[in-house]
Amino acid sequence: MRYLPLTDTDRRAMLGAIGVDSIDDLFVDVPESARRDGLVDLPTHAGEMEVERTLSALAAKNLSPSVAPCFLGAGAYRHHIPASVDHLIQRSEFLTAYTPYQPEISQGTLQVLFEFQTQVAAITGMEVANASMYDGATGCAEAVMMAHRITKRRKSVLSGSLHPHYRDATETLVQFTNFEMQSAPVDADGTEDLAALIDKDTACVVVQNPTFFGHVRDLTALADACHRAGALLVAVVTEVVSLGAITSPGEMGADIVVAEGQSIGVPLSFGGPYVGLLATRQKYIRQMPGRLCGETVDQDGRRGYVLTLSAREQHIRREKATSNICTNSGLCALAFCIHLTLLGEAGFSRLAELNHAAAATLADKLAAVPGVTLVNDSFFNEFTLRLPKPAAEVVEALSAQGILGGVPVSRLLPDDPAMADLLLVAATETNTEAEMDRLVAALTEVL
């Protein structure tokens, strides 16, 4: 077995050094009833070639977005990842290191985290960011808990155009606590008035921008309403590339920003692993969940980095910790950091422009299809269409033609009949005009 270096000679010598006759003597603490002599009922070992063949066969049963024109979004976006990103994250010293608990021999990971935190703060318009969460949805839930700790209030208002997975993950996390969630009615048109739902018990209002349905909105008035009432504004961003084109949540008054960072450097990978971003104001750092990297000096006075403020965390505070999170999304944070460094100021803005231009082009083409209406006045790289028949059926018909044409809203909101005809369509820099024309032609045909 290629991953096991011990030989039978080694094993005998080692058992001798230990002073036992057989390996079974080392498992004597296992209750007799639970000791298994034989092998479990699974196949025995296989070589690289056989394993690769098995997994390739599974891959071949899927329709790859690298082959099929893909217009899917809804919180996960297909973007080009520069070749050097995937090369660098596979550097042994990044890939096979643990959490940087010993800073003297982890300065590589730590400096990356410091740079990542600075990048996240910059794009969200906030003062500080943590070293990552599992994903955007769990980050959203953690942000709500954080708002409760800061305000010591018990209620949160969730926008009706928050991604349904974010809403569900948040409701799930708080269901056994004393906190109460108020989810506003689904808002496909982008017209909800969340300020009206704020009262003296409100810890935070959670609002997504661009919304789940793609609308871009000004959060300034809502932030003011929150602050007047002593509540916090939590802004959610599921497509971080939008921050290259749109006024940041920080500039609009958000107190906590959570985002899904997948769009920068992280492959789609069927939904995970992704990387949650969480940024806030400096004054709230001691209520943040997750790891933080900070600058300091070593005993020779040289600049260096350490994990810090760990008095918030589970390994120190145990049941009084701000979160139970331990392992986060380190390698995805690294990929994000490398890709965003390659982009830089100019590339990040350009990428956002390309995405917006692609979506604007596609929206105009699709809105011209008979029977199709564009729901949005505003959008970044994703918008909602109203179709003359159920969107789920249309998507199936398109996929039969080898086109991944969009996400039917009913897949995420199945209980609301008003959602049945709505289709979410995203376009990114990866979509060519020829792909768009194929989608238009196919949609015209299936409607």
Added chain:
Amino acid sequence: MAGNAKQTHSGHRGLDMDEPLIFEQDAPGRTGVDLAEPPAVQDRLGGLARRGPVGLPGLSEPQVVRHFARLSRMNYAIDTGLYPLGSCTMKHNPRLNEKVARLPGLGDLHPMQPEETVQGAFELIDTLAHWIKTLTGMPAVAMSPAAGAHGELCGLMCIRAAHEAKGNPRARVLVPESAHGTNPATAAMCGYTVDAIPADDRGRVDLAAFEAKLGDDVAGVMLTNPNTCGLFENDIVKVADRIHEIGGYFYADGANFNAIVGRVRPGDLGIDAMHLNLHKTFSTPHGGGGPGSGPVVLSEALAPYAPVPFVVHGPDGFRLAEHAGGDAAKTFGRMKGFHGQMGMFIRALSYMLSHGSDGLRQVAEDAVLNANYVLARLQDVMSPAYPGPCMHEVLFDDHFLKDTGVSTLDFAKAMIDEGYHPMTVYFPLIVHGAMLVEPTETESKDSVDRFIDSLRYLAEKAKSGDTAFFEQAPELTPRRRLDETRAARSPVLRWQPPPAADAAE
């Protein structure tokens, strides 16, 4: 020696490169990507187009590649050395796993593709679930949790939901003092009071103390097995029986499954829920702190409460139960976006298929053998916290350093100069100056022997009274001991542009 290190003009020291932050390498307008000129379109941003700069630095591709390549060289890693971090299972990460995770048709799938276009992905998840259920002897598994702590949360939420379904959530969860900090933190997030159980003088749960705490307000017990002292909880079946007698549930922390995989099925021990860390036992890379993946096996009693989504076998192939109702009538909810850590699933399945049932059993045996060999060869110079045999990791206390003036931390830092990542230190909390050593099965005997020789050398040096040697360590690293107090007292969590006056100079 300290202070006598050769000074260089550049700040570099041979291959040890001093690397500035990306923000300190900025040239406005420079970029590391070539993106096309966007076509002219009418702005649909609702009047919210960004007005000012974002504040990102401009670097070209060669600069970016060199920057991150240089930073990587400041890290210790499994690929470059033995990484005996107890409870973390730092085993070899096969590159085959990385290759298959990137196959077109797996790594590039969008999570919201129509179900009929991702049947292979569902089959992969279902196959991995089958391996996990078979290895643990459990009837069900929730695949979506993102890491170990997230898996604990999944298990505890199932327990809470099961109690609520019976009309009483109950109030307390029993957690050993030796537990990972995530255990009590998780119980608290589910609204439970944490009641700590002491360890006995054998490093196991004190069964009498555990029984004394039982009552009809106890929702369950969280027990790591093998435990954080590296020992098998030999009363575990009694613990399971007692907790079930009072109507509670048994959560097992499976962080240390590597010790028993293929030899012991947790299902035969009476557990109700247990997470597996795919990034420990099943070799997915730790990546400097994640991502992980923490599937949770569940008993028949808890399975109905499992979180959505999960893969189900339908008449026309696989489909996904994504919402409450139907197949998920009693689900406690959703834990994250989309379906789980697919990238980790692919890698873990690749690892399982590679080892097979025979290889996985050998994994446990070799892991336990290596740890006991370390114990046998160090017990005369270091102080084992408990008598052996141990499982896959061996715990020492700082008794052997008594009166030497050398602390566990100093000892760990001296290991760094010897070319080793230190073991887990000061955990578990129940042992004074704890040092938890987990060599894993992927170390050769030669490698383990050299490691042992280094520890013997250090133990003897500590006893010789050379405290300065330890206090100064490490000296051969990119940075020496860092001022953690300063970092926490006045936190600097991001780079800031220099003040304008300086910038103008």
